[in-house]
Amino acid sequence: MSTPGRGLHGRVLETLGPAITAGEYPPGSVLRTDELAQTFEVSRSVMREAVRVLESMHLVESRRRVGVIVRPAAEWNVYDPQVIRWRLAGADRPRQLRSLTVLRSAVEPIAAGLAARHATAEQCAEITECAIGMVAHSRGHKLEGYLHHDVAFHRLILNASGNEMFARLGDVVEEVLAGRTHHAVMFDDPDPAAVTLHVQVAEAIREHDAPRAEELTREITEGALQELDILAPNGHFTASG
Amino acid sequence: MSTPGRGLHGRVLETLGPAITAGEYPPGSVLRTDELAQTFEVSRSVMREAVRVLESMHLVESRRRVGVIVRPAAEWNVYDPQVIRWRLAGADRPRQLRSLTVLRSAVEPIAAGLAARHATAEQCAEITECAIGMVAHSRGHKLEGYLHHDVAFHRLILNASGNEMFARLGDVVEEVLAGRTHHAVMFDDPDPAAVTLHVQVAEAIREHDAPRAEELTREITEGALQELDILAPNGHFTASG
DNA sequence: AACCCATTAGATACGACTAATTCAAGCCCC
DNA sequence: GGGGCTTGAATTAGTCGTATCTAATGGGTT
Numbered sequence: 001m002s003t004p005g006r007g008l009h010g011r012v013l014e015t016l017g018p019a020i021t022a023g024e025y026p027p028g029s030v031l032r033t034d035e036l037a038q039t040f041e042v043s044r045s046v047m048r049e050a051v052r053v054l055e056s057m058h059l060v061e062s063r064r065r066v067g068v069i070v071r072p073a074a075e076w077n078v079y080d081p082q083v084i085r086w087r088l089a090g091a092d093r094p095r096q097l098r099s100l101t102v103l104r105s106a107v108e109p110i111a112a113g114l115a116a117r118h119a120t121a122e123q124c125a126e127i128t129e130c131a132i133g134m135v136a137h138s139r140g141h142k143l144e145g146y147l148h149h150d151v152a153f154h155r156l157i158l159n160a161s162g163n164e165m166f167a168r169l170g171d172v173v174e175e176v177l178a179g180r181t182h183h184a185v186m187f188d189d190p191d192p193a194a195v196t197l198h199v200q201v202a203e204a205i206r207e208h209d210a211p212r213a214e215e216l217t218r219e220i221t222e223g224a225l226q227e228l229d230i231l232a233p234n235g236h237f238t239a240s241g
Numbered sequence: 242m243s244t245p246g247r248g249l250h251g252r253v254l255e256t257l258g259p260a261i262t263a264g265e266y267p268p269g270s271v272l273r274t275d276e277l278a279q280t281f282e283v284s285r286s287v288m289r290e291a292v293r294v295l296e297s298m299h300l301v302e303s304r305r306r307v308g309v310i311v312r313p314a315a316e317w318n319v320y321d322p323q324v325i326r327w328r329l330a331g332a333d334r335p336r337q338l339r340s341l342t343v344l345r346s347a348v349e350p351i352a353a354g355l356a357a358r359h360a361t362a363e364q365c366a367e368i369t370e371c372a373i374g375m376v377a378h379s380r381g382h383k384l385e386g387y388l389h390h391d392v393a394f395h396r397l398i399l400n401a402s403g404n405e406m407f408a409r410l411g412d413v414v415e416e417v418l419a420g421r422t423h424h425a426v427m428f429d430d431p432d433p434a435a436v437t438l439h440v441q442v443a444e445a446i447r448e449h450d451a452p453r454a455e456e457l458t459r460e461i462t463e464g465a466l467q468e469l470d471i472l473a474p475n476g477h478f479t480a481s482g
Numbered sequence: 483a484a485c486c487c488a489t490t491a492g493a494t495a496c497g498a499c500t501a502a503t504t505c506a507a508g509c510c511c512c
Numbered sequence: 513g514g515g516g517c518t519t520g521a522a523t524t525a526g527t528c529g530t531a532t533c534t535a536a537t538g539g540g541t542t
Contacts, residue, residue, distance in 0.1 A: 007493065009293065033525065043495045045286060048526085052250065052290045053297040056323070064525045065503035078409050079320030082297070102351070103406045110347035165344045168319050248526065274492065284528045289493085305492050306536040 009049040012040050013082075016050060020059050020070055021083060022090035027072035031060070036068075057083055081171050088175055098228055100176050105221035107166055108154065108173075113214035115160035116205045123160040124206045130156060131202040138195045146190055147181045153198060157205070157217075180227070194223055253281045253291040254323075261300050261311055262324060263331035268313035272301070277309075298324055322412055329416055339469055341417050346462035348407055349395065349414075354455035356401035357446045364401045365447045371397060372443040379436045387431055388422045394439060398446070398458075421468070435464055 016036070019025065037047040051068055054060045058077045062068045077083055078099075087096045119127070133149035136142075154177070155170040197220050204213035257277070260266065278288040292309055295301045298318045303309045318324055319340075328337045360368070374390035395418070396411040438461050445454035 009493090045289075045496085046494065048286075049290055049293045051525095052293050056294040056297050056321075062525065063503080064501075065505095065523060067524070074405070074408070077321060078405055080297075080318060099404055099406045102355070102404050103348075106348045106351035106407075107344075110343070114343070163340055163343050164315070164319055165340045166347075167315070168317075250526090285492095286528065287526085303492070304536080305534070306490060308491070 008042050008046045009053070012036075012042060012047065012050040013053060015040070016054065017057075017059070017082065018086045018090055020054065021076070021086040023073070023092075025070045027070055029070040030067040031070070032067045033062075059083070084172060084175065088179065093179075094231075097176060097179055100172055101221070101224050101228055103169070104173060104176060105218070105225055107169060108157070108221050109214045109218040111158050111161035111163065111166045112201060112205065112217035113210040114162060114166075115157045116208050116210040116213040118162045119160040119205055119208075123156065124202075127153060127156045127160070127205055128202045131199045134190075134195055134198050138190055138192065141188055143181050143188075143190075147177060150198075151177050153202075157201075160205070176224075180224075191223065194220060197223075249283050249287045250290040250294070253277075253283060253288065254294060256281070257291060257295065258298075258300070258323065259327045259331055261295065262317070262327040264314070264333075266311045268311055270311040271308040272311070273308045274303075300324070325413065325416065329420065334420075335472075338417060338420055341413055342462070342465050342469055344410070345414060345417060346459070346466055348410060349398070349462050350455045350459040352399050352402040352404065352407045353442060353446065353458035354451040355403060355407075356398045357449050357451040357454040359403045360401040360446055360449075364397065365443075368394060368397050368401070368446055369443045372440045375431075375436055375439050379431055379433065382429055384422050384429075384431075388418060391431075391439075392418050394443075398442075401446070417465075421465075432464065435461060438464075 025031065033044060033047055033051060036051075037044045040047065051060065051062055054068075055062060056077075057080050058071060058075050060068050060070055078087075084096070084100070087093070115123070115127075130149045130153035134146055134153065137145035137149060151174045154173045158166045158170050158173070161167065197216055201213055201216045201220070204210075204216055266272065274285060274288050274292060277292075278285045281288065292301065292303055295309075296303060298321050299312060299316050300318075301309050301311050319328075325337070325341070328334070356364070356368075371390045371394035375387055375394065378384075378386035378390060392415045395414045399407045399411050399414070402408070438457055442454055442457045442461070445451075445457055
């Protein structure tokens with residue numbers, strides 16, 4: 001979507017990356033550069049560049065005389081947007097979605113509190129606009145329009161927090177929200193209570209009421225977590241939803 | 242420390258990466274592969290692999306007929322451990338430390354709450370041991386020993402949370418804590434109140450009291466934020482401490 | 483104003499050489 | 513005779529240089 005195979009090495013990565021993150025090669029598996037180059041019908045130079053990228057993501061480790069070794073999942077750079085996309089596209093999508101939602105529940109309330117302190121008048125206006133847009137699309141099967149405003153809403157707050165680490169989680173939030181809409185997690189119309197909460201959050205930020213913005217956002221993310229629990233009640237270590 | 246120049250391209254990255262993250266090349270700057278290869282006295286192949294890694298970190302973007310373009314800081318993969326290290330080693334270390342501390346203040350309380358729910362007896366024991374170790378090193382200029390147990394304490398909790406995204410922040414916490422100890426942010430002995438809080442967190446986790454573990458951890462991270470404010474009182478957008 | 487072409491710099495490919503690491507055979511010492 | 517160390521051969525990634533391809537840019541032409 002954002003990186004549609006820029007160049008040959010990119011196309012190789014689009015196959016190799018998902019394969020590794022999906023666990024098709026168990027930790028410790030050894031791949032040979034030459035072999036891979038033949039398999040993907042590219043030159044060794046291209047394959048080496050692809051391996052370098054995988055290495056920078058800590059998905060693999062290349063050693064002389066041995067080959068390219070697949071690292072255990074615990075060492076992967078799980079915050080790399082590319083890795084996140086690959087994992088969301090793979091088999092352990094449910095677990096990944098849960099991890100990200102828990103991360104959201106930690107970050108977004110704090111971000112909302114900071115936004116209430118730091119947001120400019122313009123940012124407040126944009127956030128409010130999104131909330132209004134959500135209300136407008138909350139009834140009558142307008143899920144796509146609702147999603148659009150929902151994503152923008154959360155992204156604006158993360159940006160308005162003034163913390164670059166928070167701001168960079170905008171894509172993560174988008175993935176989670178889009179996943180919820182497009183994988184039948186959401187009913188025909190969004191929960192009216194959630195919509196109200198978003199409006200109230202916008203209000204709180206506009207009024208620079210940080211504790212209220214934080215608490216209301218906490219309620220939103222709590223709701224998101226509960227939605228997941230309904231789908232995969234086993235809780236934390238659910239393998240497949 | 243963890244990656245001491247693996248290969249030629251690694252050594253190139255150790256110079257180019259910090260230079261870019263330090264802002265030596267303003268956003269939009271164009272680097273030429275050939276030129277860089279000459280500058281670093283390596284072949285183009287090696288330079289291309291280095292560029293690929295920088296590209297995967299979203300530090301640069303390479304376009305035909307143009308060159309290698311430095312991206313604005315807002316697009317960087319700021320969660321990449323390598324990028325974090327480069328930025329911590331550079332001029333905007335203070336701002337980076339603040340960003341990371343704010344992130345801690347969001348994540349660690351939630352992680353502690355989850356740890357209180359999920360931690361095994363063995364994990365509880367290890368956490369308690371660390372807290373005891375912190376107490377033992379809290380007096381008499383034993384800062385290094387204190388730091389060691391402090392890092393282990395927070396890392397164990399992040400791991401015990403059962404959330405992989407949280408677990409991967411262990412290195413971040415280590416960097417922040419080490420930075421505090423080694424850059425004269427801490428006085429001769431750590432704050433006794435903070436030590437007590439750590440002991441109480443261990444207690445709460447052992448007793449599976451999630452709300453208490455969360456609240457106590459919040460007090461710890463609040464303290465960390467206040468420490469930063471003492472150093473750089475200008476608050477959020479302090480450029481230099 | 484629209485189109486075409488030359489220029490340019492990255493993208494790909496290939497082949498040769500280098501260096502490091504592993505494994506095993508062989509040696510020495512005990 | 514057995515265990516541990518040394519040494520060397522095989523293997524595979526690392527590096528380099530060159531040649532060719534591709535695509536974006538800018539200028540010139542119609």
